[in-house]
Every structure is written in C-alpha cells, then in structure tokens.
Amino acid sequence: MYYYLKSSINYSDGILGKFNEPFNVERLLIVITEIEKRESNIMYPFIGTWNIRLLDLAGNNFENLKNLHKLIRKQLNEWVGLRSYDKATYFESFSSLSTDIGTLMKVFTLNYDMCFENIVGKDKVIELGFTKEANEWHQSNFENNSGAHYHLFKLHGSIDWYIENDKLHKSDKIEANPELIFGIQHKMTSVDPYFYYSSVLRNSCFADAKIITVIGYSYADEYVNVILSQALNSKSELRLINVAPLFGRDLEAEKDIICANLNLRNKNQLVYVDKTAKEFLTGVMNKEFFERNLAEPEDVPFS
Known part of the structure; x- marks a missing residue:
C-alpha cells in the first residue's frame, strides 16, 4: 500500500514536470485523507472509477488504507519524539x-x-x-x-x-x-x-x-x-x-x-x-x- 501511494505521488509530480518535489509523511497523509473520503470527496462525481490497483491494495471498504493511516499516526511519536533531549x-x-x-x-x-x-x-x-x-x-x-x-x-x-x-x-x-x-x-x-x-x-x-x-x-x-x-x-x-x-x-x-x-x-x-x-x-x-x-x-x- 505504501509503495503504491508513494509511486503514485511521484508519478503525479512527474506529469507536471516537478522532478525535485520532496516526498514526506505530510504529503502521504494528505493523500490518504483525501482517498479515505471516498464518495464524500468533492471530486468523486467527476471520477469514473477508482484505480484497479488501489482497490486491490486498499481492501474491503479501504480497511488496509485506514490501517496504514493509523499505523503512521502511531509511529509519528517514535519518529519525532526523543527519549532524551541531550x-x-x-x-x-x-x-x-x-x-x-x-x-x-x-x-x-x-x-x-x-x-x-x-x-x-x-x-x-x-x-x-x-x-x-x-x-x-x-x-x-x-x-x-x-x-x-x-x-x-x-x-x-x-x-x-x-x-x-x-x-x-x-x-x-x-x-x-x-x-x-x-x-x-x-x-x-x-x-x-x-x-x-x-x-x-x-x-x-x-x-x-x-x-x-x-x-x-x-x-x-x-x-x-x-x-x-x-x-x-x-x-x-x-x-x-x-x-x-x-x-x-x-x-x-x-x-x-x-x-x-x-x-x-x-x-x-x-x-x-x-x-x-x-x-x-x-x-x-x-x-x-x-x-x-x-x-x-x-x-x-x-x-
């Protein structure tokens, strides 16, 4: 799921000629949040169907995507927190x-x-x-x-x-x-x-x-x-x-x-x-x- 989302974000940047755009946790979470909206997303009426690979990886009711979102949020504390500020x-x-x-x-x-x-x-x-x-x-x-x-x-x-x-x-x-x-x-x-x-x-x-x-x-x-x-x-x-x-x-x-x-x-x-x-x-x-x-x-x- 992670590799699919990361490569999709990089692919989107490449289409626009943005080859130096940094990939980070914030961009990943923004994309995940937008996908999680599903039918509530403002762009939904204009989209014919979800990408087949996304449907395959996201699982039933996008449960895999939701779990990835929860995992990233949980890991944030370990990534940004310090045991000692020395x-x-x-x-x-x-x-x-x-x-x-x-x-x-x-x-x-x-x-x-x-x-x-x-x-x-x-x-x-x-x-x-x-x-x-x-x-x-x-x-x-x-x-x-x-x-x-x-x-x-x-x-x-x-x-x-x-x-x-x-x-x-x-x-x-x-x-x-x-x-x-x-x-x-x-x-x-x-x-x-x-x-x-x-x-x-x-x-x-x-x-x-x-x-x-x-x-x-x-x-x-x-x-x-x-x-x-x-x-x-x-x-x-x-x-x-x-x-x-x-x-x-x-x-x-x-x-x-x-x-x-x-x-x-x-x-x-x-x-x-x-x-x-x-x-x-x-x-x-x-x-x-x-x-x-x-x-x-x-x-x-x-x-």
Missing part, C-alpha cells in the same frame, strides 16, 4: 540570541517544537498559549507580552496536545493520539489554534519581519510557501535566510529550486547558508549575523 542542547543558542537581542521573537515550527520548548524553555520564558492552571489553550495568552522571550507557534500541532470537550489541552506526557494536522485545507478550516497561528505567521511576515530564517525546511507546505512568497515579493527589503547543507549539490541550482517553489522574483532576497542546523545555531547564528543581513527597501534614496 542531543538537542545546541538549541541553547536561541537563549543566547534572546539575551543579545533583548526583544520578543516569534518562532513557528513544523517539527522539532519539543526540542525548542524543552531546551530553550530551561532559562527563557516561552509563551505557548496554554493557561498554567488547566493547560487549556487560549489565544488571549499571546496578547500579554510581559516577561516572554519567545512566542512559539506550532503550525502542525504537537505530540503532547490533546482534545478534551472540544478544547485543546497540553499534556505532561506524549499523547498516544496527539493533535496533529497536515495540509492546507485543515489549516484553513480547522478551529484554533491552527487558523490563528497561520494568521500570525502571515501578519508577522508582512508587517514586522525584516529577516525570515528557515532551518531545514523542504518547502513542502503549500500554505506556508504562499505566505512567504507574498511577503517576499511585496517587501524588497525582506530577506529569507535558508539554512540547509548542500551535501555537494550546486548552490545556484538549489537557490533556483527555492525561488521556483516561492515564485520569488528577486533572487537577491534569498541568503543560502550551507550548514546543518547544529552548525548554524552553534557557529553562525548571533545578533551580528542578522545585522549583516539587514537590507533597505529598494525605493529608499541613497540606500
């Missing part, structure tokens, strides 16, 4: 950065949120949006900035989140069935905090940001890409710092791929850092690095 101590660089800059910063995560929360949270105040008494999420918790060093927005949810009585809560442990979402449709139609987080990301990119730093991002999230694209193309002074090791690949070719994913008109707005996350955080990231990459709008005289 290997993530390089996240301490965010604490040093906060001390140097001295103002509230916003961090948006698609993964590795627990590393940031557990390591940086040791000596810096991170606002997560949950009340201290009931561990219940409220948007208003982000409105009081006093004392917070970081606002952390988990765009895909977290492995320690759960829903109870239609309200989002934070657990003291990793949940067996955590509240995680995937895909643009879920971000736009789901209840808070996801729509709120996406709105904050958009407003921050358009109004506040002078530099957007992305670390280890594959540009596979269509909704995030649209926000980055619109912000960069509307603000000539905005810079996107992309941190990812090249592993011998051509720098200009990689930059071209990113520009294509974002429909970026000005390639000079992209700063590529050929480092792993650990190398960047421990050896490059500091106040002076970001100051060197600040830019002025193109229409400012004598800039």
